[in-house]
Amino acid sequence: MTNAIEMRGIRKYFASTQTLAVDGVDLAVAPGEVHALVGENGAGKTTLMSILYGMVSPDEGEIFINGNRAHIKHPNDAIRNGIGMVHQHFKLVPSFTVAENIMLGIERNRAGFVNSRAESDDVRRLAAEFGLAVNPNQRVADLPVGMQQRVEILKTLQRDARILILDEPTAVLTPQEVNELYTVIRKLADTGRAIILITHKLLEVKAAADQVTIMRRGQHIGTYPVAGLTVNEMANQMVGRTVLLDVEKTPAQPGDTVISAENLLVAANGGVPAVFGVSFEVRRGEILGIAGVSGNGQTELVDAVAGMRPVESGEIRFLNQIITNCTVRERRIAGMAHIPEDRMDTGLNLKTTLDENVISTAYYREPFSRGWRFQFEEVRAFAQRVIDSFQIKSASVKGSIRTLSGGNLQKIVLGRELEGHPKFIIANQPTRGLDVGSIEFVHKTLIAARDAGAAVLLISVELEEIMSLSDRIAVMYEGRITGILDGETATEQNIAILMTGGSLDDAVHAGAVS
């Protein structure tokens, strides 16, 4: 039987970030098959699917649809070839009705005047055909997320899609809606359609897919029938065995609790709980690492602890003071430092000079300001001290920082945050996008801060980083902490299981078998 879709030797290099996002990947999906595409963040699965849908053009490789070579340069070409995509962020017009959304661009019309009644009938017929009940005349803005997704699926079916790509389809759904979606997916596959499911949730793969292709760092690791693979085996393949970066570190000497959070409830944008009942504490001279696939509530948790997002319920204590509702500035004055996830956007102001950047968290107080006057000499001396002690190359006190490399930019952030000897440091993805040398520098700096008595909360999606730096490791999944492990004894496998929603009890059995 010819495959519904076959991608051969796809390769894509992004010059802007200097990454080989997809490195010679093959993918074949038969009609009637549900094929899961799994991998960590940055494994290249979304890039691969963007290539298939014509949003990104590959450097190398061929695509065959039903055995015929296809040239897909634009989403319109993809639609013409019978490919439909349900994006993670729905592409719906909120004020339009269900029927208007489904028929957008292919309106039933006579001389330009649309026939709404015929459209509603069409949608009703389509919905009945696939057993996906919708009310064609309801406004999409009034629908729950699960129904909006159903509208998106119907939209592709109305355009007669034979190949359906679902990008992280369960990320926004309730468990009830997830089960309904699985039923829908199976039903569509039974009509001979090929379904590609992009996901990093392995339980979901088990529940919904026939075949699974695992990707890691842009490479194709393997394609297997789902039935013959356990979740733990998949987790192992997904994470892979990687060489740990050697970080010299003495055992932690934890002291008093510096910061504690209890039962935090934090909302994501759009009123969905992102952090759900998270409690933790970090002590003096200790690094608590938070591991997890990105998008499981880490960003919102950091924002809440740093004071950039309101806490809906729960409590944060810092040095025995309740700071749940304190502003960012109050927290910083109390001794909190924050190395944000995005240094270009949140961490630094690229349009201004180095000295203004390094004093941006404390410019208003002594020694940089006295009364209403800037103490330029103090500012200059401080900036010079940061440059010297953090070895920021090709930078000057008054120089623009726009042209500096990522590693040097991160050193400026580190200098600003750590030079004041904070009592608590939040380090969110501190080495993202850095070269090996800079990574080592950041790691050493954080360890040094810990040894000097600071409490460090380290958030990273890089497992190695978490494992080599942390004294204790908390794993987050779906907004909750699924386990806190000891940094010395934690294994990569255990963390991988916890961060994909599994439980360690099963893992023990699996380990015994294999």
Next chain:
Amino acid sequence: MTTIAANSPTRQPNRWVRFLPIFIGIFFLVLAVAVLPPSLLQSSIRLATPYTLGALASLIASRAGVLNLAIEGKMVLGSFVAVAILYRTGLDSSAGVLAATLAGGLLGAVFSLLYLKLRINLVILALAVNLFIENITVFFMRVSFGSFGTLADPSIRGLSGINLPLIADIPVIGPLLSGYNIIVYISWLMVIVVAIILYRTQFGRHIRAVGENIGAAESVGINVTRVQVFALTLSGMLAGIAGAFLSIGVLSQYVEGMVDGRGWTAIVVALFAFERPIPAFLTALFFGFSEASSFYLQSRPELSLPPDLFLALPQLVTLGALIAVALRIRGNEILQRRRFVSQFGHELGKLRSGIVIGERQPPKAIEADTDESERE
């Protein structure tokens, strides 16, 4: 396999609430007809015309996702071109209306190409167009016509009033609906035409899709650029007619500065009406009424009411409405957070604090129907 039921926990919006502003508008219309002198009402309706057309021009662009701040400039161009053409050719005044429409449309098309093809900043582009048109008309007036400030000539005939045969005979409202010049009737017609385009045609649906979610429109293969070019051209034509009304509809001459900010006010009219054609028409009537009543009061010093206050009234109402809208959005946010806590706070209490492993999935989205969220 069974059909999966559509769960529809949605709130049914009360239909009458949605039409409430229209009912209030109609109520005031009826009240006005009953109480106010007919001459005041007639001039209100006449003076509402540039606001109606300008607001339609603004809303059709906004609906296509382009904030059109160049309406003032297009109006100035329309008013100047109408008079200039009549002065040069001596043709019938309807030719002036046509020329103004085409000039406005052309400027709209050029504007859209500069914005969409060259990606010039929208606000700066609009300001540049406004200033350019304002000054280039002065230039041409001096160089081509040798006149300063005013371009007037007996050969320029303004638009004459048209009595609608049957409607004029209706008691009470007949005189209010008849006797205006052609542009007034065009403006009424355009309200309906724009409403039909937006809500009943394929093109209008594409306009609204582009304006509301450009990604959705692109993903189904709608040519976004083309839709916006058409919308802006149409917008320019409407603004051009509005300009022609000011120069050859009210007077029969062009006076420097005669548009006098009406293009900007028209944008406010469209905003006030939430970019919908029929509410925009009613709002324009209100603005026309306040302008007319200020003239009316100026001609009656015995009433000793400050006429400037009446000119400022619509602006004050607009400011109030904008504040009300902002407060409503803020209030909704607070309400949403309260509901969030009341829904998920309970669930949280049930969990053992600290580590929770896989025993209970957290609910992921707030259902649209949150009234039963405190079901325990």
